[in-house]
Amino acid sequence: MYHCMVDAYVMLHTPKYKDKTGRLGCMHGLVTRGNASGVCAGIDRHAARVLELEYVGEGPTDLTLFLVGKGVTYDTGGADIKAGGVMAGMHRDKCGAAAVAGFFQVLSVLRPKGMKAVGYMSMVRNSVGTDCYVSDEIITSRAGVRVRVGNTDAEGRMAMADVLCHARERALEEPNQTHLLTIATLTGHAVRAMGPAYSIILDNGPASKLKTAQKVQEAGDMMGDPFEVSTIRREDYDFIAGKSEYEDVLQANSQPSTSTARGHQYPAAFLIRASGLDKHGIDSKQPLPYSHIDIAGSSGPFPGVPTGAPVVALAAHFLLGRF
Numbered sequence: 001m002y003h004c005m006v007d008a009y010v011m012l013h014t015p016k017y018k019d020k021t022g023r024l025g026c027m028h029g030l031v032t033r034g035n036a037s038g039v040c041a042g043i044d045r046h047a048a049r050v051l052e053l054e055y056v057g058e059g060p061t062d063l064t065l066f067l068v069g070k071g072v073t074y075d076t077g078g079a080d081i082k083a084g085g086v087m088a089g090m091h092r093d094k095c096g097a098a099a100v101a102g103f104f105q106v107l108s109v110l111r112p113k114g115m116k117a118v119g120y121m122s123m124v125r126n127s128v129g130t131d132c133y134v135s136d137e138i139i140t141s142r143a144g145v146r147v148r149v150g151n152t153d154a155e156g157r158m159a160m161a162d163v164l165c166h167a168r169e170r171a172l173e174e175p176n177q178t179h180l181l182t183i184a185t186l187t188g189h190a191v192r193a194m195g196p197a198y199s200i201i202l203d204n205g206p207a208s209k210l211k212t213a214q215k216v217q218e219a220g221d222m223m224g225d226p227f228e229v230s231t232i233r234r235e236d237y238d239f240i241a242g243k244s245e246y247e248d249v250l251q252a253n254s255q256p257s258t259s260t261a262r263g264h265q266y267p268a269a270f271l272i273r274a275s276g277l278d279k280h281g282i283d284s285k286q287p288l289p290y291s292h293i294d295i296a297g298s299s300g301p302f303p304g305v306p307t308g309a310p311v312v313a314l315a316a317h318f319l320l321g322r323f
Contacts, residue, residue, distance in 0.1 A: 046125045046127060048122075048124040048125075048159075049123045050120055050121070050123070051071075051097075051120070051121040051123060052118070052120055053100070053101070053104045053117075053118070053119035054116075054117070054119070055104060055107045055108070055116065055117045055118075056116045057111065057112050057114055057115045057116065057322070058113045058114075059113045059114045060114060061114060061115060061116050061176050062114050062115070062177060063114070063115045063178075063318070064115070064116040064117070064118070064174045064176055064177070064178045064179075065115070065116070065117040065118070065178070065179055065181065065318060066117075066118050066119075066120075066167035066170065066171055066179070066180045066181070067100045067117065067118070067120070067180075067181050067183065068119075068120045068122060068163050068164050068167055068180070068181070068183070069094075069096035069097035069098070069099055069100035069101075069119070069121050069122065069160075069183045069184070070095075070096035070122060070156040070159060070160055070182070070184035070185065070186065071094040071096065071097025071098075071123040071159070072090075072093035072124055072125065072155060072156060072159065073091065073093075073094055073123060073124070073125045074090055074091050074125050074126070074127070075087075075090040075093040075125075075126045075153070075155065076090070076126055076127055076128055077126065077128075077152065077153040078126050078127070078128060078132055078133065078152030078155060079128060079132050079133070079152045080135065080151050080152045080153045081128060081153075082153065088302075089302035089303075092185065092299065092302055092306070093126075093156070093185050094123070094185075095184075095185045095299040095300075095306060096156075096182070096183040096185060096186075096293075096295065097121035097122065097123060099183045099295065099308070099309070099311050099314075100119040100120070100121050100183060101119070101121065102308060103117070103119065103311050103314055103315065104117070106311060106315045106319070110315070110323045111323055112319045112323045113322050114322055115319075116174075118167065118170065120163045120166070120167060122159040122160050124155070124159045126152070126153075126155040132152065133149060133152055134149065135149050135151060135254065136148065136149065137149045138247050139158075141161055141162055141165065141274045141275070142161075142162040142165040142275075143161075143162075143165045143168075143274065143275055143276030144276075145248045145274050145276070146246065146247045146248045146249070147161075147247065147248070147249055147250075147251050147274055148242065148244075148246070148247035148249070148250050149251050149252075150250050150251050150252040150253050150254055151252040151254055151255075154251055154252035154257075156185070156186050157184075157186065157251065157252075157267050157270055160182050160271065161270075161271055161274040161275050162275070164180065164182055164275040165274075165275040165276055167180055168180065168275055168276055168280070171288055172280075172286060172288070178288060179207065179212070179289045179290070179291070179318075180277070180288060180289065180290040180291075181290070181291050181292070181293060181314075182271060182291075182293065183293045183295060183310065184292075184293070184294060185294075185295055185299050186264070186267055186294045186296055187264040187267060187294055187296055188256060188257050188263070188296060189257035189258050189260065189263025189264040190264040190294040190295075190296040190297050191258075191296050191297040192258050192263075193263075193264055194228045194297055195297060196297045196298075196301070197226065197298060198226050198227060198228045198297055198298055199220070199225070199226070199227045199228070199294065199297070199309050199310045199313070200227070200228050200229075200230050200264060200293065200294045200295075201217065201227050201228075201229055201230070201291055201293050202229075202231065202232050202291065202292045202294075203231075203289075203290070204232065204272060204281065204288075204289065204290040204291070205281045205282035205283075205287070206280070206281065206282050206287040206288060206289040206290070207289035207290055209282055212289060212291050213291060214229060215317055216291070216310075216313055216314065216317045217229055217313075218317075219313050219314075219316035219317035219320075220310065220312070220313030220316070223312045223313055223316045225298075225309055225310055225311075225312040225313035225316075226298075227310070227313060230264065230265055231265070232265055232268050232269055232272075233265065236265045236266040236269035237269045237273070239253075239262065239266045239269070240266055240269050240273060248273070249270060249273045249274060250270075251270060251274075252267075252270075264294050264296075267292075267294075271292060277290055293310055295309050295310060
């Protein structure tokens with residue numbers, strides 16, 4: 001299923017996601033215009049969708065996972081278009097969403113007990129058109145954070161931020177331990193920093209206290225789904241801090257991530273700020289563990305066969321001992 005989804009030019013005809021008001025439509029804020037570049041008007045097959053999956057195991061629940069996957073069905077780069085022959089293969093930019101679907105396929109087979117999982121697949125297309133979003137535009141997120149767009153080719157974090165915010169809101173209602181994850185082919189910097197064979201995992205404060213990154217890395221080593229552990233630093237929050245009175249955060253700079261210092265770390269800081277997760281650190285009344293996984297390197301070569309990373313490692317860490 002994972003391979004079929006990754007290599008398909010996905011055309012989705014499912015109902016649009018119901019927001020917290022009960023209205024049909026895309027999530028508030030960053031995805032309100034229908035897709036990452038806002039050019040879906042009148043083109044049904046380009047319209048954004050948020051697909052929700054849910055699993056509830058037998059017995060009392062002591063853990064609820066929330067997984068958000070980047071599902072960019074095709075990434076042209078938007079107004080900051082991918083030029084110079086680097087656009088080929090961008091139908092693979094939905095491997096994060098495919099990983100969420102793959103994880104739920106594992107859940108359906110293993111039927112782990114005592115846990116619940118909620119998955120979100122943020123399906124969008126990053127296209128170019130007269131209504132596409134552009135750099136310098138300021139968009140208010142679902143969490144009420146004013147985001148200045150720095151580069152339209154940083155669309156994955158835009159597509160996931162509001163969905164992560166929704167997952168945060170649901171996590172706060174859960175009576176048991178929760179863990180939130182984002183999974184995405186997010187940055188070229190991940191490949192440059194760690195090479196083409198490794199997923200990268202970054203923890204926020206509460207997840208770091210649980211040593212989630214190290215435990216997932218150990219599980220991945222055991223199962224042949226290797227990870228490198230990276231760290232979100234204060235410099236990453238400084239990097240995405242708003243530079244004027246008009247915005248709260250900066251989505252990206254104008255340079256490719258491969259030529260930007262800490263190019264795979266600061267997007268995790270952006271997701272935390274834009275989704276409101278910065279209000280739920282280790283010093284808060286309601287800390288929420290959150291881990292971001294960048295699979296730009298580990299998802300597989302193009303042309304070539306996608307790997308299915310990081311499904312096996314996540315299953316080994318979160319599911320072993322529950323079935």
